[in-house]
Amino acid sequence: xxxxxxxxxxxxxxxxxxxxxxxxxxxxxxxxxxxxxxxxxxxxxxxxxxxxxxxxxxxxxxxxxxxxxxxxxxxxxxxxxxxxxxxxxxxxxxxxxxxxxxxxxxxxxxxxxxxxxxxxxxxxxxxxxxxxxxxxxxxxxxxxxxxxxxxxxxxxxxxxxxxxxxxxxxxxxxxxxxxxxxxxxxxxxxxxxxxxxxxxxxxxxxxxxxxxxxxxxxxxxxxxxxxxxxxxxxxxxxxxxxxxxxxxxxxxxxxxxxxxxxxxxxxxxxxxxxxxxxxxxxxxxxxxxx
Amino acid sequence: xxxxxxxxxxxxxxxxxxxxxxxxxxxxxxxxxxxxxxxxxxxxxxxxxxxxxxxxxxxxxxxxxxxxxxxxxxxxxxxxxxxxxxxxxxxxxxxxxxxxxxxxxxxxxxxxxxxxxxxxxxxxxxxxxxxxxxxxxxxxxxxxxxxxxxxxxxxxxxxxxxxxxxxxxxxxxxxxxxxxxxxxxxxxxxxxxxxxxxxxxxxxxxxxxxxxxxxxxxxxxxxxxxxxxxxxxxxxxxxxxxxxxxxxxxxxxxxxxxxxxxxxxxxxxxxxxxxxxxxxxxxxxxxxxxxxxxxxxxxxxxxxxxxxxxxxxxxxxxxxxxxxxxxxxxxxxxxxxxxxx
Numbered sequence: 001x002x003x004x005x006x007x008x009x010x011x012x013x014x015x016x017x018x019x020x021x022x023x024x025x026x027x028x029x030x031x032x033x034x035x036x037x038x039x040x041x042x043x044x045x046x047x048x049x050x051x052x053x054x055x056x057x058x059x060x061x062x063x064x065x066x067x068x069x070x071x072x073x074x075x076x077x078x079x080x081x082x083x084x085x086x087x088x089x090x091x092x093x094x095x096x097x098x099x100x101x102x103x104x105x106x107x108x109x110x111x112x113x114x115x116x117x118x119x120x121x122x123x124x125x126x127x128x129x130x131x132x133x134x135x136x137x138x139x140x141x142x143x144x145x146x147x148x149x150x151x152x153x154x155x156x157x158x159x160x161x162x163x164x165x166x167x168x169x170x171x172x173x174x175x176x177x178x179x180x181x182x183x184x185x186x187x188x189x190x191x192x193x194x195x196x197x198x199x200x201x202x203x204x205x206x207x208x209x210x211x212x213x214x215x216x217x218x219x220x221x222x223x224x225x226x227x228x229x230x231x232x233x234x235x236x237x238x239x240x241x242x243x244x245x246x247x248x249x250x251x252x253x254x255x256x257x258x259x260x261x262x263x264x265x266x267x268x269x270x271x272x273x274x275x276x277x278x279x280x281x282x283x284x285x286x287x288x289x290x
Numbered sequence: 291x292x293x294x295x296x297x298x299x300x301x302x303x304x305x306x307x308x309x310x311x312x313x314x315x316x317x318x319x320x321x322x323x324x325x326x327x328x329x330x331x332x333x334x335x336x337x338x339x340x341x342x343x344x345x346x347x348x349x350x351x352x353x354x355x356x357x358x359x360x361x362x363x364x365x366x367x368x369x370x371x372x373x374x375x376x377x378x379x380x381x382x383x384x385x386x387x388x389x390x391x392x393x394x395x396x397x398x399x400x401x402x403x404x405x406x407x408x409x410x411x412x413x414x415x416x417x418x419x420x421x422x423x424x425x426x427x428x429x430x431x432x433x434x435x436x437x438x439x440x441x442x443x444x445x446x447x448x449x450x451x452x453x454x455x456x457x458x459x460x461x462x463x464x465x466x467x468x469x470x471x472x473x474x475x476x477x478x479x480x481x482x483x484x485x486x487x488x489x490x491x492x493x494x495x496x497x498x499x500x501x502x503x504x505x506x507x508x509x510x511x512x513x514x515x516x517x518x519x520x521x522x523x524x525x526x527x528x529x530x531x532x533x534x535x536x537x538x539x540x541x542x543x544x545x546x547x548x549x550x551x552x553x554x555x556x557x558x559x560x561x562x563x564x565x566x567x568x569x570x571x572x573x574x575x576x577x578x579x580x581x582x583x584x585x586x587x588x589x590x591x592x593x594x595x596x597x598x599x600x601x602x603x604x605x606x607x608x609x610x611x612x613x614x615x616x617x618x619x620x621x622x623x624x625x626x627x628x629x630x631x
Contacts, residue, residue: 045618067629125513132517137454156519219318234461235510239505242628250625257618 041262050258054066058263068247068264075244076271078162079226081217083173085166090173090218095207097174109178113171120168122233127164130157131155132235164236165226172225173218180214181207213283222278224272245270311554318343321567322358322370324350326590327425327577336576341571346399359385369570374412374433374555375608377421387560388418393571396578396596397422402604404595411610413557421557422574424583426488427528427592428553428608429465430546432535437521445473445547448522449493454500456521458511461504463551463624464614465526472549472609479552480612485625494627504628508534515540525541529591529600546606551609553601 017229042054092113097105115123130136131154138150154160184207192202230245237243250266251261319342321328328346335344347367349355355372372380380386391397391407398405404423407413413421425610433442437456448457462468470480470490482490491624502518505511508527512534514520525531525544532544558574560567576582583596593601602608614620 071629129513129517132514133519135519143312219461234506239498239501239628240631246628247625250621257621 037262037265040259041173041266043259043262045180045257045259054074058260061260062263062267066288068244071242071247072244072267075227078158078243079165079223081162082165082169082226083223085162086170086173087177087215087219089166090170090177091211091215093170094174094178094181094214097178109174112174115168121231123168124164124232127167128160128236131160131163155236157240158237160236160238161233161241161243164232165229168232169222169225172221176218176221177211177214180211180217184210216279216282223275227268227272227275298464317566319347319369319566319573320367321346321573322349322355322367324348324371326586326592327371327556329585329589330583332576332582336573339576340568340572342571342572344573353357356380358563367561368564368566368572369558369560371425371556372421372422372559374423374557375612376409377412377559378415378571378613380559381415381420385562387561387562387564387567388420388573390575391419391422392567394422394575394578396575399580400595401579401598403608410555412555420584421559422578423555423557423595424574425576425586425590425592425594426553426555427530428546428551428606428607429469429528430525430544431552432523432525432532432542432544433541434521435541437519441543442522442545443548445469445524445549448524449496449500451465451500453521455502456519457501458514458523459497459501459504459521460524460526461506462526463620463627464617466494466497466624467620468609468611468614469524469552470497472552473547475549479609481615487619491623491627492623495630498627498630512538529593532600533591544600546602546608548607550607551602551610552611554611614626 040050041058042056043052044051044055044057097109097112100108128135131156132138133150133152135155137154138147142148142150154163173188188206189202192206228245230243230249233241233243233246234249237246243265248261248264251257251264274282298371320417321344323346325348328344328348333346347358349358352373355370356376358366359370359380359446360383377386381560400423404410407421407423408417410423413419415425431442431447433443433447435441438440438447438453447453448459458568467487467490468479468480470493471482471486474486474489476482476486476490502520503514507513508531511523511527511531515523515535516538523531523542529544558577560570564570578596580596583594586611587594587597587599588593590602593599596603
């Protein structure tokens, strides 16, 4: 504590400390772990122990083994579908919210976001009971006369994963779309109206284009969350809903093949980063030109 | 001067107390076990009967036992519980002492299948006994008594097209390969050659097409059972799973398949660093009394080696779980099976 006589060096030291902390935290907790798993992806496993000799074997296996690429591709298609469904459902909801006045708008938004406060696992359990053969959905469809007898279409297959993920992730789509819609200046809409455009024309030529950045970030959000999920496919996917997340997860349990698991994670990370970049690019180019 | 004297006196007393407690600790038997294997009332009875104090430490996983025993080279505990599949690893690492069965009178009274320990795979090495079995459970088959008639006798019922989409199997490559190998009639389900492996894999792809879903926890299986039309469950959690299902009013029963049921078996073993071998033997013998073993089954739902329990009838064939030839290989194949359309 020799520098107490002058405040300046003390302040400088403090700011230096803050800077070091600001840089070191992400480095220690994000970059270093990422680097470690990247390094691991070049190791191999022999008789249950990890061999620390660099090899490309894991990546070669990923591209040549007949099971990984098809599952990888199917999972990407699944998650793009989830993103599309979420957008289609979230957009009208978000649009409806922006038409509300004052306090109602935010009260309703909060209500739509309440599911995020619940445990993820509990929600999957609940959805699984709803989709099951004796579940609410089947009972309702039979009672309404739409089905003759309960159907197994909704659970333990790809449909189930699609439905469950969409349901779980809709709040993540509503929020960015709502924010981008809300940011559209009312003056633009009024000007359009003054110039004689119909409601539909105003929506198609002004509201929709200006809200696309929100849609893009919503889509990339949902896609990224969906593709990284292994629990939902594990719990509702049954025997036919096998996704990349499940393969990845299986490498870390009894298989104890961390290096291969790391290589699969790298493949997943590349897709995730690409999705985020695409989302951000769309989000920015439209947003800044107005 | 006075102060110094007082200080010296205090130090002497302190040293005395220290010596006394360490002497008391030295006499205490140090037990490492899973929760449910050393309940307080048993410990109290044991101390009352033998005058030996007991310190129990509970563990939560096989890896934890290994870490604790290997970490101290067996010096930190006198007796611990370990399953047959794990025991050979401890013998190899010289962490356990051979047990003189003549010092365990109760071992003579155990159920027939546990009397000749050379017949219990994994308990002996070079003619010496290292583990005394005391607790087990089989991985059998749960069936819905309303839907499956007559009662099944073999796991082969899982491939019966009549139950297509009504079967819950367990999501674990290792066990699934082992039980399917037994169903196919292979002698050693834990060491499959390439040809057997391929046959088991093909058989498991067929199984997958008959199955509704693969579960991981007992709770999960129960929830799926409640919301769907399930007739058969491959019961990884054995008796506990049956009892939980019966509690919610399910009409289910349990069998061990005729081709042999996989089963885990926990043993008491004496560590290399045992301080009082006689005390350790007394503990093991005490655990093998009819009272303690019976209570163990009542409280945990697991089978014991002394009194008959729901885990296995006297004629049921049990195949004690062992380490498999290549866990990584089995897990990879299991993924391939799951990815097969």
